[in-house]
Amino acid sequence: MMGKTSRIMTVLPPKEGFSPGCVGAIGLLVQCLAQPQDLIVGKALDCLPFVGLHYLEISKSWHSLFIQSNAYRYGVSRLVQKYQPRLVEIHNRPEIALYIAQKYPYIPVSLTLHNDPLSMRGLKKDIDRQKIIEKLHVVAVSEWVKDRFLSGQVKGGVTILPNYIDFEKLPQYIPISERKKNILFVGRVVADKGADIFVALCCKLLQVDPSWNIEIIGADRFNSNSPETPFIQKLRHQLRQTQIKMVGYLPYDQVLQKISEASIIIxxxxxxxxxxxxxxxxxxCGTPLLVSAVGALPKVVGNGALLMDPTNIEQAFQQLIRLVKNQDLREQLSLYAKEQAYHYNAEQALQALNSFRKQICPQLQGNL
Known part of the structure; x- marks a missing residue:
């Protein structure tokens, strides 16, 4: 086991949860590969963090200042100074990564980007991204994110470390012929994710075939106390006269179970x-997919999904009808999907991550 001075410190975004009942995508990814000796830094939690991991909270008294000021990065800095990790990995916060890299030039710092760099504060301009790439090590979760970061006049290297999933934690596979006639939306219930497009498609479907069960799983945020936003209120009003159910936020294991039982995910x-x-x-989970042909999705899904144009409801509906009416197609997609997903298994991801860590921090050789 690595000693205290050779630890890796991973810094979560200020709003990210890190407990079974309150966690987003980044928290789940970090939890999946984290080791007991790692240091995970994040906000003060209202419930216990994941068991078996060393979670360090930024003082709760600073919470009201997180978004409006630099308080969170100062809290991170104090923990870096206290623990003196061999490597600091920061997720989705370029301003914090740059600050830590400049203040502690003897500690390697990596910045993992999960969102479009051109939409992030501190990365919108070429000059800002060039400064980041010269001061620290940039990681992208997809080739699409890498290309966005290097657009314009930016020069330098960006490492791709894709997202991943732990197959050992998945529910048992259910053959397509034995699945419930369920169609699901899973994720944040916001306009960007197309929850209203999902409703429009499923309302059209129910007019043709009312035998399907339709559910929206998720909320505005990744916790059970998520606010009832105007967008969600409008959706609820639309759904009053339909059989489409809004389930709300569910813990991750329950979400995976519902995905594994469903016939179609949109x-x-x-x-x-x-x-x-x-x-x-x-x-x-081998669940047939209909996804928008935007961003990194087409490359991530490969042959494991049907593609749709989110701006063309009629085209998207025709793709949905193909899935609904053709069980053979769903069974074929299920097989292709499982094969495609295996390219993103957690075991390979950990090997790639540790290889990257040793490359940027030779002191970790023999410790990973």
Whole structure:
């Protein structure tokens, strides 16, 4: 086991949860590969963090300042100073990564980007991205994110470390012929994710075939106390006269169980998905997918899904009808999806991550 001075410190975004009942995609990814000796830094939690991991909270008294000021990065800095890790890995916060890299130049710092760099504060301009790539090690979760970061006049190397899933934690596979007639939306219930497009498609479907059960799983945020936003209120009003159910936020294990039981998952994102974890989770469960042809999604799903245009409801509906009416197609997609998902298994991801760590921090040789 690595000693205290050779630890790896992973810094979560300020809003990210890290407990079984309150966690987003980044928290789940970090938890999946984290080792007991690692240091995980994040916000003060309202419930216990994941068992068996060393979680360090930024003082709760600083919470009101997180978004409006630099308080969170100062809290991170104090923990870096206290623990003196061999390597600091920061997720999705370029301003924090740059600050730590400049303040502690003797500690390697990596920045893992899960979103479109051109939409992130501190990365929108070429000059800002060039400064980042010269000061620290940049990681992208997909080729699409890498290309966005290096667009314009930016020069330098970006390492791709894709997202991943632990196959050992998945529910038992259910053959397509034995699945419930369920169609699901899974994710944040916001306009960018196309929850309203999902409703429009399923309302059209129910007019043709009312035998399907339709559910929206998720909320505005990744916790059970998520606010009832105007967007969600509008959806609820639309659904009053339909059989489409809004389930709300569910713990991750329950989400995976529902995905594994479903016949179809629809992912109608307007937002160019930087990766698309819901797609990977569905593919790993062998659940047929209909996804938007935006961002990184087409490359992530490969032959494991049908593609749709989120701006063309009629085209998207015809793709949905293909899935609904053709069980052979669903069975074929299920097989392709599982094969595609295996390219993103957690075991290979950990090997790639540790190889990258040793490359940027030779002191870790023999410790990983």
């Amino acid at each position: 992912m109608p994102s307007r937002w160019p998905e930087p990766f698309g974890m819901t797609a990977l989770e569905a593919m790993a």
